[in-house]
Amino acid sequence: MKTPVLAQKSIIEVFLKPISLLVLLLSLFFANAAHAQQTILTGTVTDGTTKETLPYVSYVIVGTTLGGKTDADGKFNISLKGEGNVLKFSYVGYKAQTKTIKPGTNQVINVQLMPDAMLMNEVVISGGKKPKYRNKENPAVELIRKVIANKAKNKMENYNFVEYQKYELMKFSLSNLSDKFKSKKIFRNYQFLFQEQDSTKIGGKNFLPVFQEEKLSDVYFKKNPEKTKTVLIADKRVNFDESFVDNKGLTAYFDRMYQDINIYDNNISVVSNQLLSPISDSAPTFYKFFITDTIKNHNPQLIELAFTPRNKADLLFEGKLYVTLDGNYAIQNAYLTVNKDINLNFVRALEVKLDFEKNPDQRYHLSKSNLIVDFGLSKKSGGGFTGERTVAFKDFKINVPRPDTVYKAAGQPVVLADASKKSEEFWTNNRPEPLSTAGVKVYGNIDSLQTIPSFKRTMDIVTLFFAGYKDFGPFEMGPVNTFYSFNGVEGFRLRLGGRTTPALSKRYYFETYAAYGFKDEKWKYFLSGTYSLNNKSIYSFPQNYIRASFQRDTKIPGQELQFVQEDNFLLSFKRGENNMMLYNDFYRLDYVHEFENHFSYTLGLRKWKQSPAGSLYFNNLNSDGLISRTDQINTTEISVGLRYAPNEKFYQSKIYRTPFVGPNPVFNFRYTGGFKGVLGGEYNYHNFMGSIDKRVYLSQLGYTDVTLEGAYIIGKVPFPLLAIHRANQTYAYQLNSYNLMNFLEFVSDHYASVNLDHNFNGFFFNKIPLLKKLKLREVMSFKVLYGGLRDENNPDKNPEAMQFVRNADGQSITNSLNKEPYMEGSVGVGNIFKVLRVDAVKRFNYLDNPDVSSWGIRARVKFDF
Known part of the structure; x- marks a missing residue:
């Protein structure tokens, strides 16, 4: 069970990426023509x-x-x-x-x-066949092995204490814009936004800045025990209207795309992928190295070492390293780029420059890094967007002990109260290099842009199309993808709803909708009132609010109600029979409290009435062995949820909070208790559930997303209150569901599961001629579910337990997992047309259950770099 803000997204999740909410949309919306007279x-x-x-x-x-x-x-x-x-x-x-x-x-x-x-000194002319590249007896490889052997002593982490001041400049622009594009009628009032640069630089000659941020921080590192504390002194950035863009989320997204570059790490994160460092432990296996120059007029002398990937499509760099010949074998400078054939989506050019300075102990530290990435739909000329991140370090000190109080609250950035209020004079005095005239103007230009009516109208359309809401000031209508849907019980379903915005109040929020099913001829509706306890939007981090709500609506058993998003139009298309549903009445009182360290807890009180709908029924055997039908189940529950996601970054859209998956695990725990005799509750039970999610990076072999989950239910309860395992009868591949399991097919009162989803990032396809040009990526998954029912909850062992659902032939549709674990796996191809993943899914057991398929084809839309 997941918390609503982290709910599993539908197959249209690609449209909720922050880049699509701002820059990518603009780039695609105003498709750029090629340059003229070039x-x-x-x-x-x-x-x-x-x-x-x-x-x-x-x-x-x-x-x-x-x-x-x-x-x-x-x-x-x-x-x-x-x-x-x-x-x-x-x-x-x-x-x-x-x-x-x-x-x-x-x-x-x-x-x-x-x-x-x-x-x-010597020119050797040799004819005949070009010699094959070998690592053995290759002086360039011998040199890089010495660099690798000396990595540990050249890392910053080798010092007991390190401190420095860090300046960061992040810029993002629409780029490579033609004069024809600039002269479009829609930009008639926006000419002040356009800027020029040398046409040979990444991004082309004309560009339109849309985002800029500067940060100044003091950083303190301690080796034993290892702690890093960052104090954000100053922060200056472009701020968009919060009704269109999550500014903090946008910053987090760009920080993820343009992370710090550490040449001494085995893998370097760039544009949400990990590329193998040219001085990683396994670098000689994947790279070719060449000594191209000796720089003797530098103290110490430097060797210029060129490197290139053995396979041009793999996630590897190419470029040059400058290695010191003073015994440290340290990197003095580095120039990194990527091959044009690399299996990265939309990346037209990438360039990294690293400069190092000497410490008092004659070793080196990074003094400046510059990362530029140019994106576009095509490698050829045309409009795109360019991001550039420059990081400069000064006041670098080593082995200066500090009191333990300095490292208190390490791990999470400490933001000074006046960080966003620094004067321009402060920035002028503290920037390591002055901004260009164009760079200084960006902040004011974007502020001016947001006052232009045509821009507001454009962003209104953007928000409606991608986020699904139409803003009317204090109230916004949506989400539009739920206005129309259909299912086997309700038939054709219409829904209309919306919610208030911070323009009405930053304390009070209201949300509502009404829906009508033309087949069952029933009205459904929802109403909630939320009070923000920290006087911030309830959709922004950290959340701290209390909410009261009532909801009367349908629900598929076992499919967690994603607050109000169950009736997404694209999820209406399902395979097999889909007429077993529940009518639900929810009375809820919820309290949510998040902390800056990304620990959160929720408290809930819920009164729940569920009634069968369609072909679903609740049957019991009476003392005479006759079947009696139950019209409804009433429960009263309290719940406590705990979540910890260390160093989590995410983007908060209008509907979903989209986490950026990283190497840190995410822990979830939830307790739900049912109480008989309280507010009409009919059952006593205790449900304990926990899960761990983690991405494991395997360098050139890609990465694996691992989910471990388990639960235990104490008490005698009917099957609708058991753990109904997440099935998927849509044609979309769902990561957290069992894609060949039918709805309501398996229930348990205790279970444990393992879910593995691996992406090879094209490691094998990149080696196959012709196929590698398609830049496809191999994917595979394996899911295993162990579970069972105690006799008291199993109607086959206990006649007093609520009977499982049977089909017209008398076969049980619902089953327990006492015999063996449920298993399914898949192999697939991802990155088809850069957005599509297709899996062949195989179900390995329980094939005798009614209406099951042993295999199937499922697709998933996913936007990846």
Whole structure:
């Protein structure tokens, strides 16, 4: 059982991602045309003697600052708009070469650079077959093994104490915008937003900033016991209208996409994926290394070490490392990028630059990092969006002991009360580098943008389309995906509802809906009133509210009522018979309290009346052995829920809270007690349930999502109050349900389950010619459920227990799991068209139960990078 704010999402969850709520939507909504009057230059640079391609050759348009470097295959691509007519190529150990450009044309310029004998001690010309790359007796591999062997002493964690001040700048922009795009009528009043940069930089020439944030923090690290405390001194960011965008969630989303880069970690998180570090323990297995230069005029001397992935589609970097020759074998500088064929969605370009400075003990610490990622629907020209994160460190101190009080409350950032109120003078004095004129204007430009009526109308449409609500100020109507649905009991169902917003009150919130089924001719409705105890929106973190509600509606047995989202239109399509439902009356009183450390608890009081609907019935055997029918079950419950999700980040949309899955486990515990004779309750019982969710990263083999769950129910109860295991009769693949189990097929009063879902990130498909170009990803899952019924709750052993449901042929539809565990597994292909996963699901046992399938095909829409 999950708490409502963390409810399992439907197959349209892709539309609830924060990036779709802001930037991605704008990018797609205003599809960008290609640049006009451009000069596009492409080509390959090779060694004029050996004919081998040359990686990372510098090129520049003579007389300008425009230029770049070739990729690992020696290829380059540059777009110009009349700037210069000579292209110059230069590379260490080779003679520079120039090429003439014909403006306004598309040209292929292949360049052969000749070795410069004046710069080389020896030139060896060899013919014949190119030698195969080997790790054995390769000086570049020997060097990288020394770097790996010295990683431990070069890590920051090697010091007993470390402290520093950290400055972060995050920028996000619509990029590569054409002049035609800028001149669209809708942007007539927005010209002040557009900015320009060098066309060779990632993101192209024209861009439109939509988000910017600066942070200044003091960081304290202690090795034993290991603790890290961050004190946020100042925070300045673009703030959007909260009715459209969750500003804190947007920051958390960008922080996840652009995490800190630690070259000494085995895996580096970039755009929600983990890429193997070029100095990881297993790097020589997956990378090729080449010594490309020795820099003797640097103290200490540096070796320039180029690296490239053995398989260009794998989640690996390529680039250059600069290694010190002073015995530390530390990284002095690093340049990381990715191959154009990498199995990353929508990433057109990625660039990481790392600079290190020397400590008093002659070792090095990271002094500055810069990460730029350019996204787009296509690798080719056209509009997209670019994110850039710069982190600078200063006042770096090592082994300076601090009192234990300094590390108190470590793990969660401590935010100073005036962090968001710092003056511009403060920022001017504390930025390591001044912002550009354009960067300074971003904050004011976005504020101005939100006052323009046409922008407000656009965001209104965005919110309606993606979040499902139409805002009317103090009241918003929705969600629209529940306005129409259908099922076997109600038939065609219409629903209309909405809720109040903080524009009416920040303390009081009301929500309601009314629905009507045209087959059962019954009205359903919901009404709730919520009081915020911390004077904040009840949808923002940390929540602290009390809610009273009444709900009369239908429910599929065993399908947790996701507060008011059960009647999603896309979930109406189901396989098999779906006419066993419940009519429910819920009277509820709930208290929710979240803490900044992501521990939360809930207290609840619920009076619940459930009546069978459709072909569902409640039958008992009387003392004469005759069947008597029960019209309803009445219970009165109290509940206590505990949840702990250390370091959890999430985005709060209009409907769901969407957590960003990370390496930390999430713990849930819930106790529900039923009390006979209290407010009409008919049963005494105690239900204890716990679960642990964790993602396990396996480097190049992808990751596994693991869920462990168990429950124990004490008491004699009818089957609707037992654990009705989560079945799925839709055609969508659901991660937390049993996809070939029928509704109400299995019940237990004690159970334990393991759910494994593994994504290989294309590890095998990337090795198959032609197939790897599709960038598909292998997925597989396995689910096992152990459970059972004590005799007192099993009607086959105890005639006094409520009878299980049977079909027209007298076969039991509902069963216990006493014989053996239920098992199912799947293998599938993900990333089809970048958004679709298709699984072939196999059910391994209980195949003699009525109306079951041993296998099936299920699909799931999921947006991934």
